[in-house]
Amino acid sequence: MKIQKYVVGLYGVNCYIVFDEESGEAIVIDPGENASEIYKYIESNNLKVKYILLTHGHFDHIGGVEELRKLTQAKIAISKEDSPMLLNENLNLSEMVYKKILCSPADILLNDGDTLSFGKYRVEVIHTPGHTKGGVCFKIGNVCFTGDTLFKGSIGRYDFPGGDFATLMDSIKNKLLVLGDDVLIYPGHGDSSTIGNEKRLNMFLRDLME
Numbered sequence: 001m002k003i004q005k006y007v008v009g010l011y012g013v014n015c016y017i018v019f020d021e022e023s024g025e026a027i028v029i030d031p032g033e034n035a036s037e038i039y040k041y042i043e044s045n046n047l048k049v050k051y052i053l054l055t056h057g058h059f060d061h062i063g064g065v066e067e068l069r070k071l072t073q074a075k076i077a078i079s080k081e082d083s084p085m086l087l088n089e090n091l092n093l094s095e096m097v098y099k100k101i102l103c104s105p106a107d108i109l110l111n112d113g114d115t116l117s118f119g120k121y122r123v124e125v126i127h128t129p130g131h132t133k134g135g136v137c138f139k140i141g142n143v144c145f146t147g148d149t150l151f152k153g154s155i156g157r158y159d160f161p162g163g164d165f166a167t168l169m170d171s172i173k174n175k176l177l178v179l180g181d182d183v184l185i186y187p188g189h190g191d192s193s194t195i196g197n198e199k200r201l202n203m204f205l206r207d208l209m210e
């Protein structure tokens with residue numbers, strides 16, 4: 001499995017292209033902007049994007065979705081709780097910034113425990129509310145894409161509509177920290193890490209470790 005990261009948009013969102021090098025089947029996680037740049041990589045590597053997966057519905061993570069959908073014909077997948085955010089600039093918070101972002105309805109509504117596949121890989125959907133009501137993480141083997149739930153040295157914001165601190169911490173404790181110390185995390189912003197490193201070094205998780 002190969003992972004290509006692009007940092008896109010004014011808010012530095014990590015967009016990930018993940019693909020099976022044998023079959024060329026791929027997924028794209030959180031194309032927040034720069035769809036044309038992302039597509040150049042897809043095209044130059046002869047990839048077939050099966051799904052565009054969204055960890056949640058905030059504008060900075062969905063800004064390139066519509067263009068990339070048209071370019072790749074991939075299916076869009078987001079949690080059922082966050083799916084209305086694709087259709088409403090108030091819910092996805094894009095009305096707060098320089099342009100409104102709206103997308104077509106999702107093709108797939110995700111629930112906790114759902115699985116999707118591309119090439120020989122299986123994607124496990126982990127519902128991790130707290131940053132938004134429908135925030136999800138995507139686990140593929142020993143790698144977990146954590147969106148805005150868990151960062152290297154930090155946690156997601158919980159002061160936006162639909163956010164809640166206690167819910168976020170419960171998600172991190174009971175859905176992510178149990179995955180195993182060697183699991184790599186690829187967050188929605190910033191650098192990658194491991195579950196073990198976050199247990200030891202993330203000051204926001206100290207109370208969870210007691």
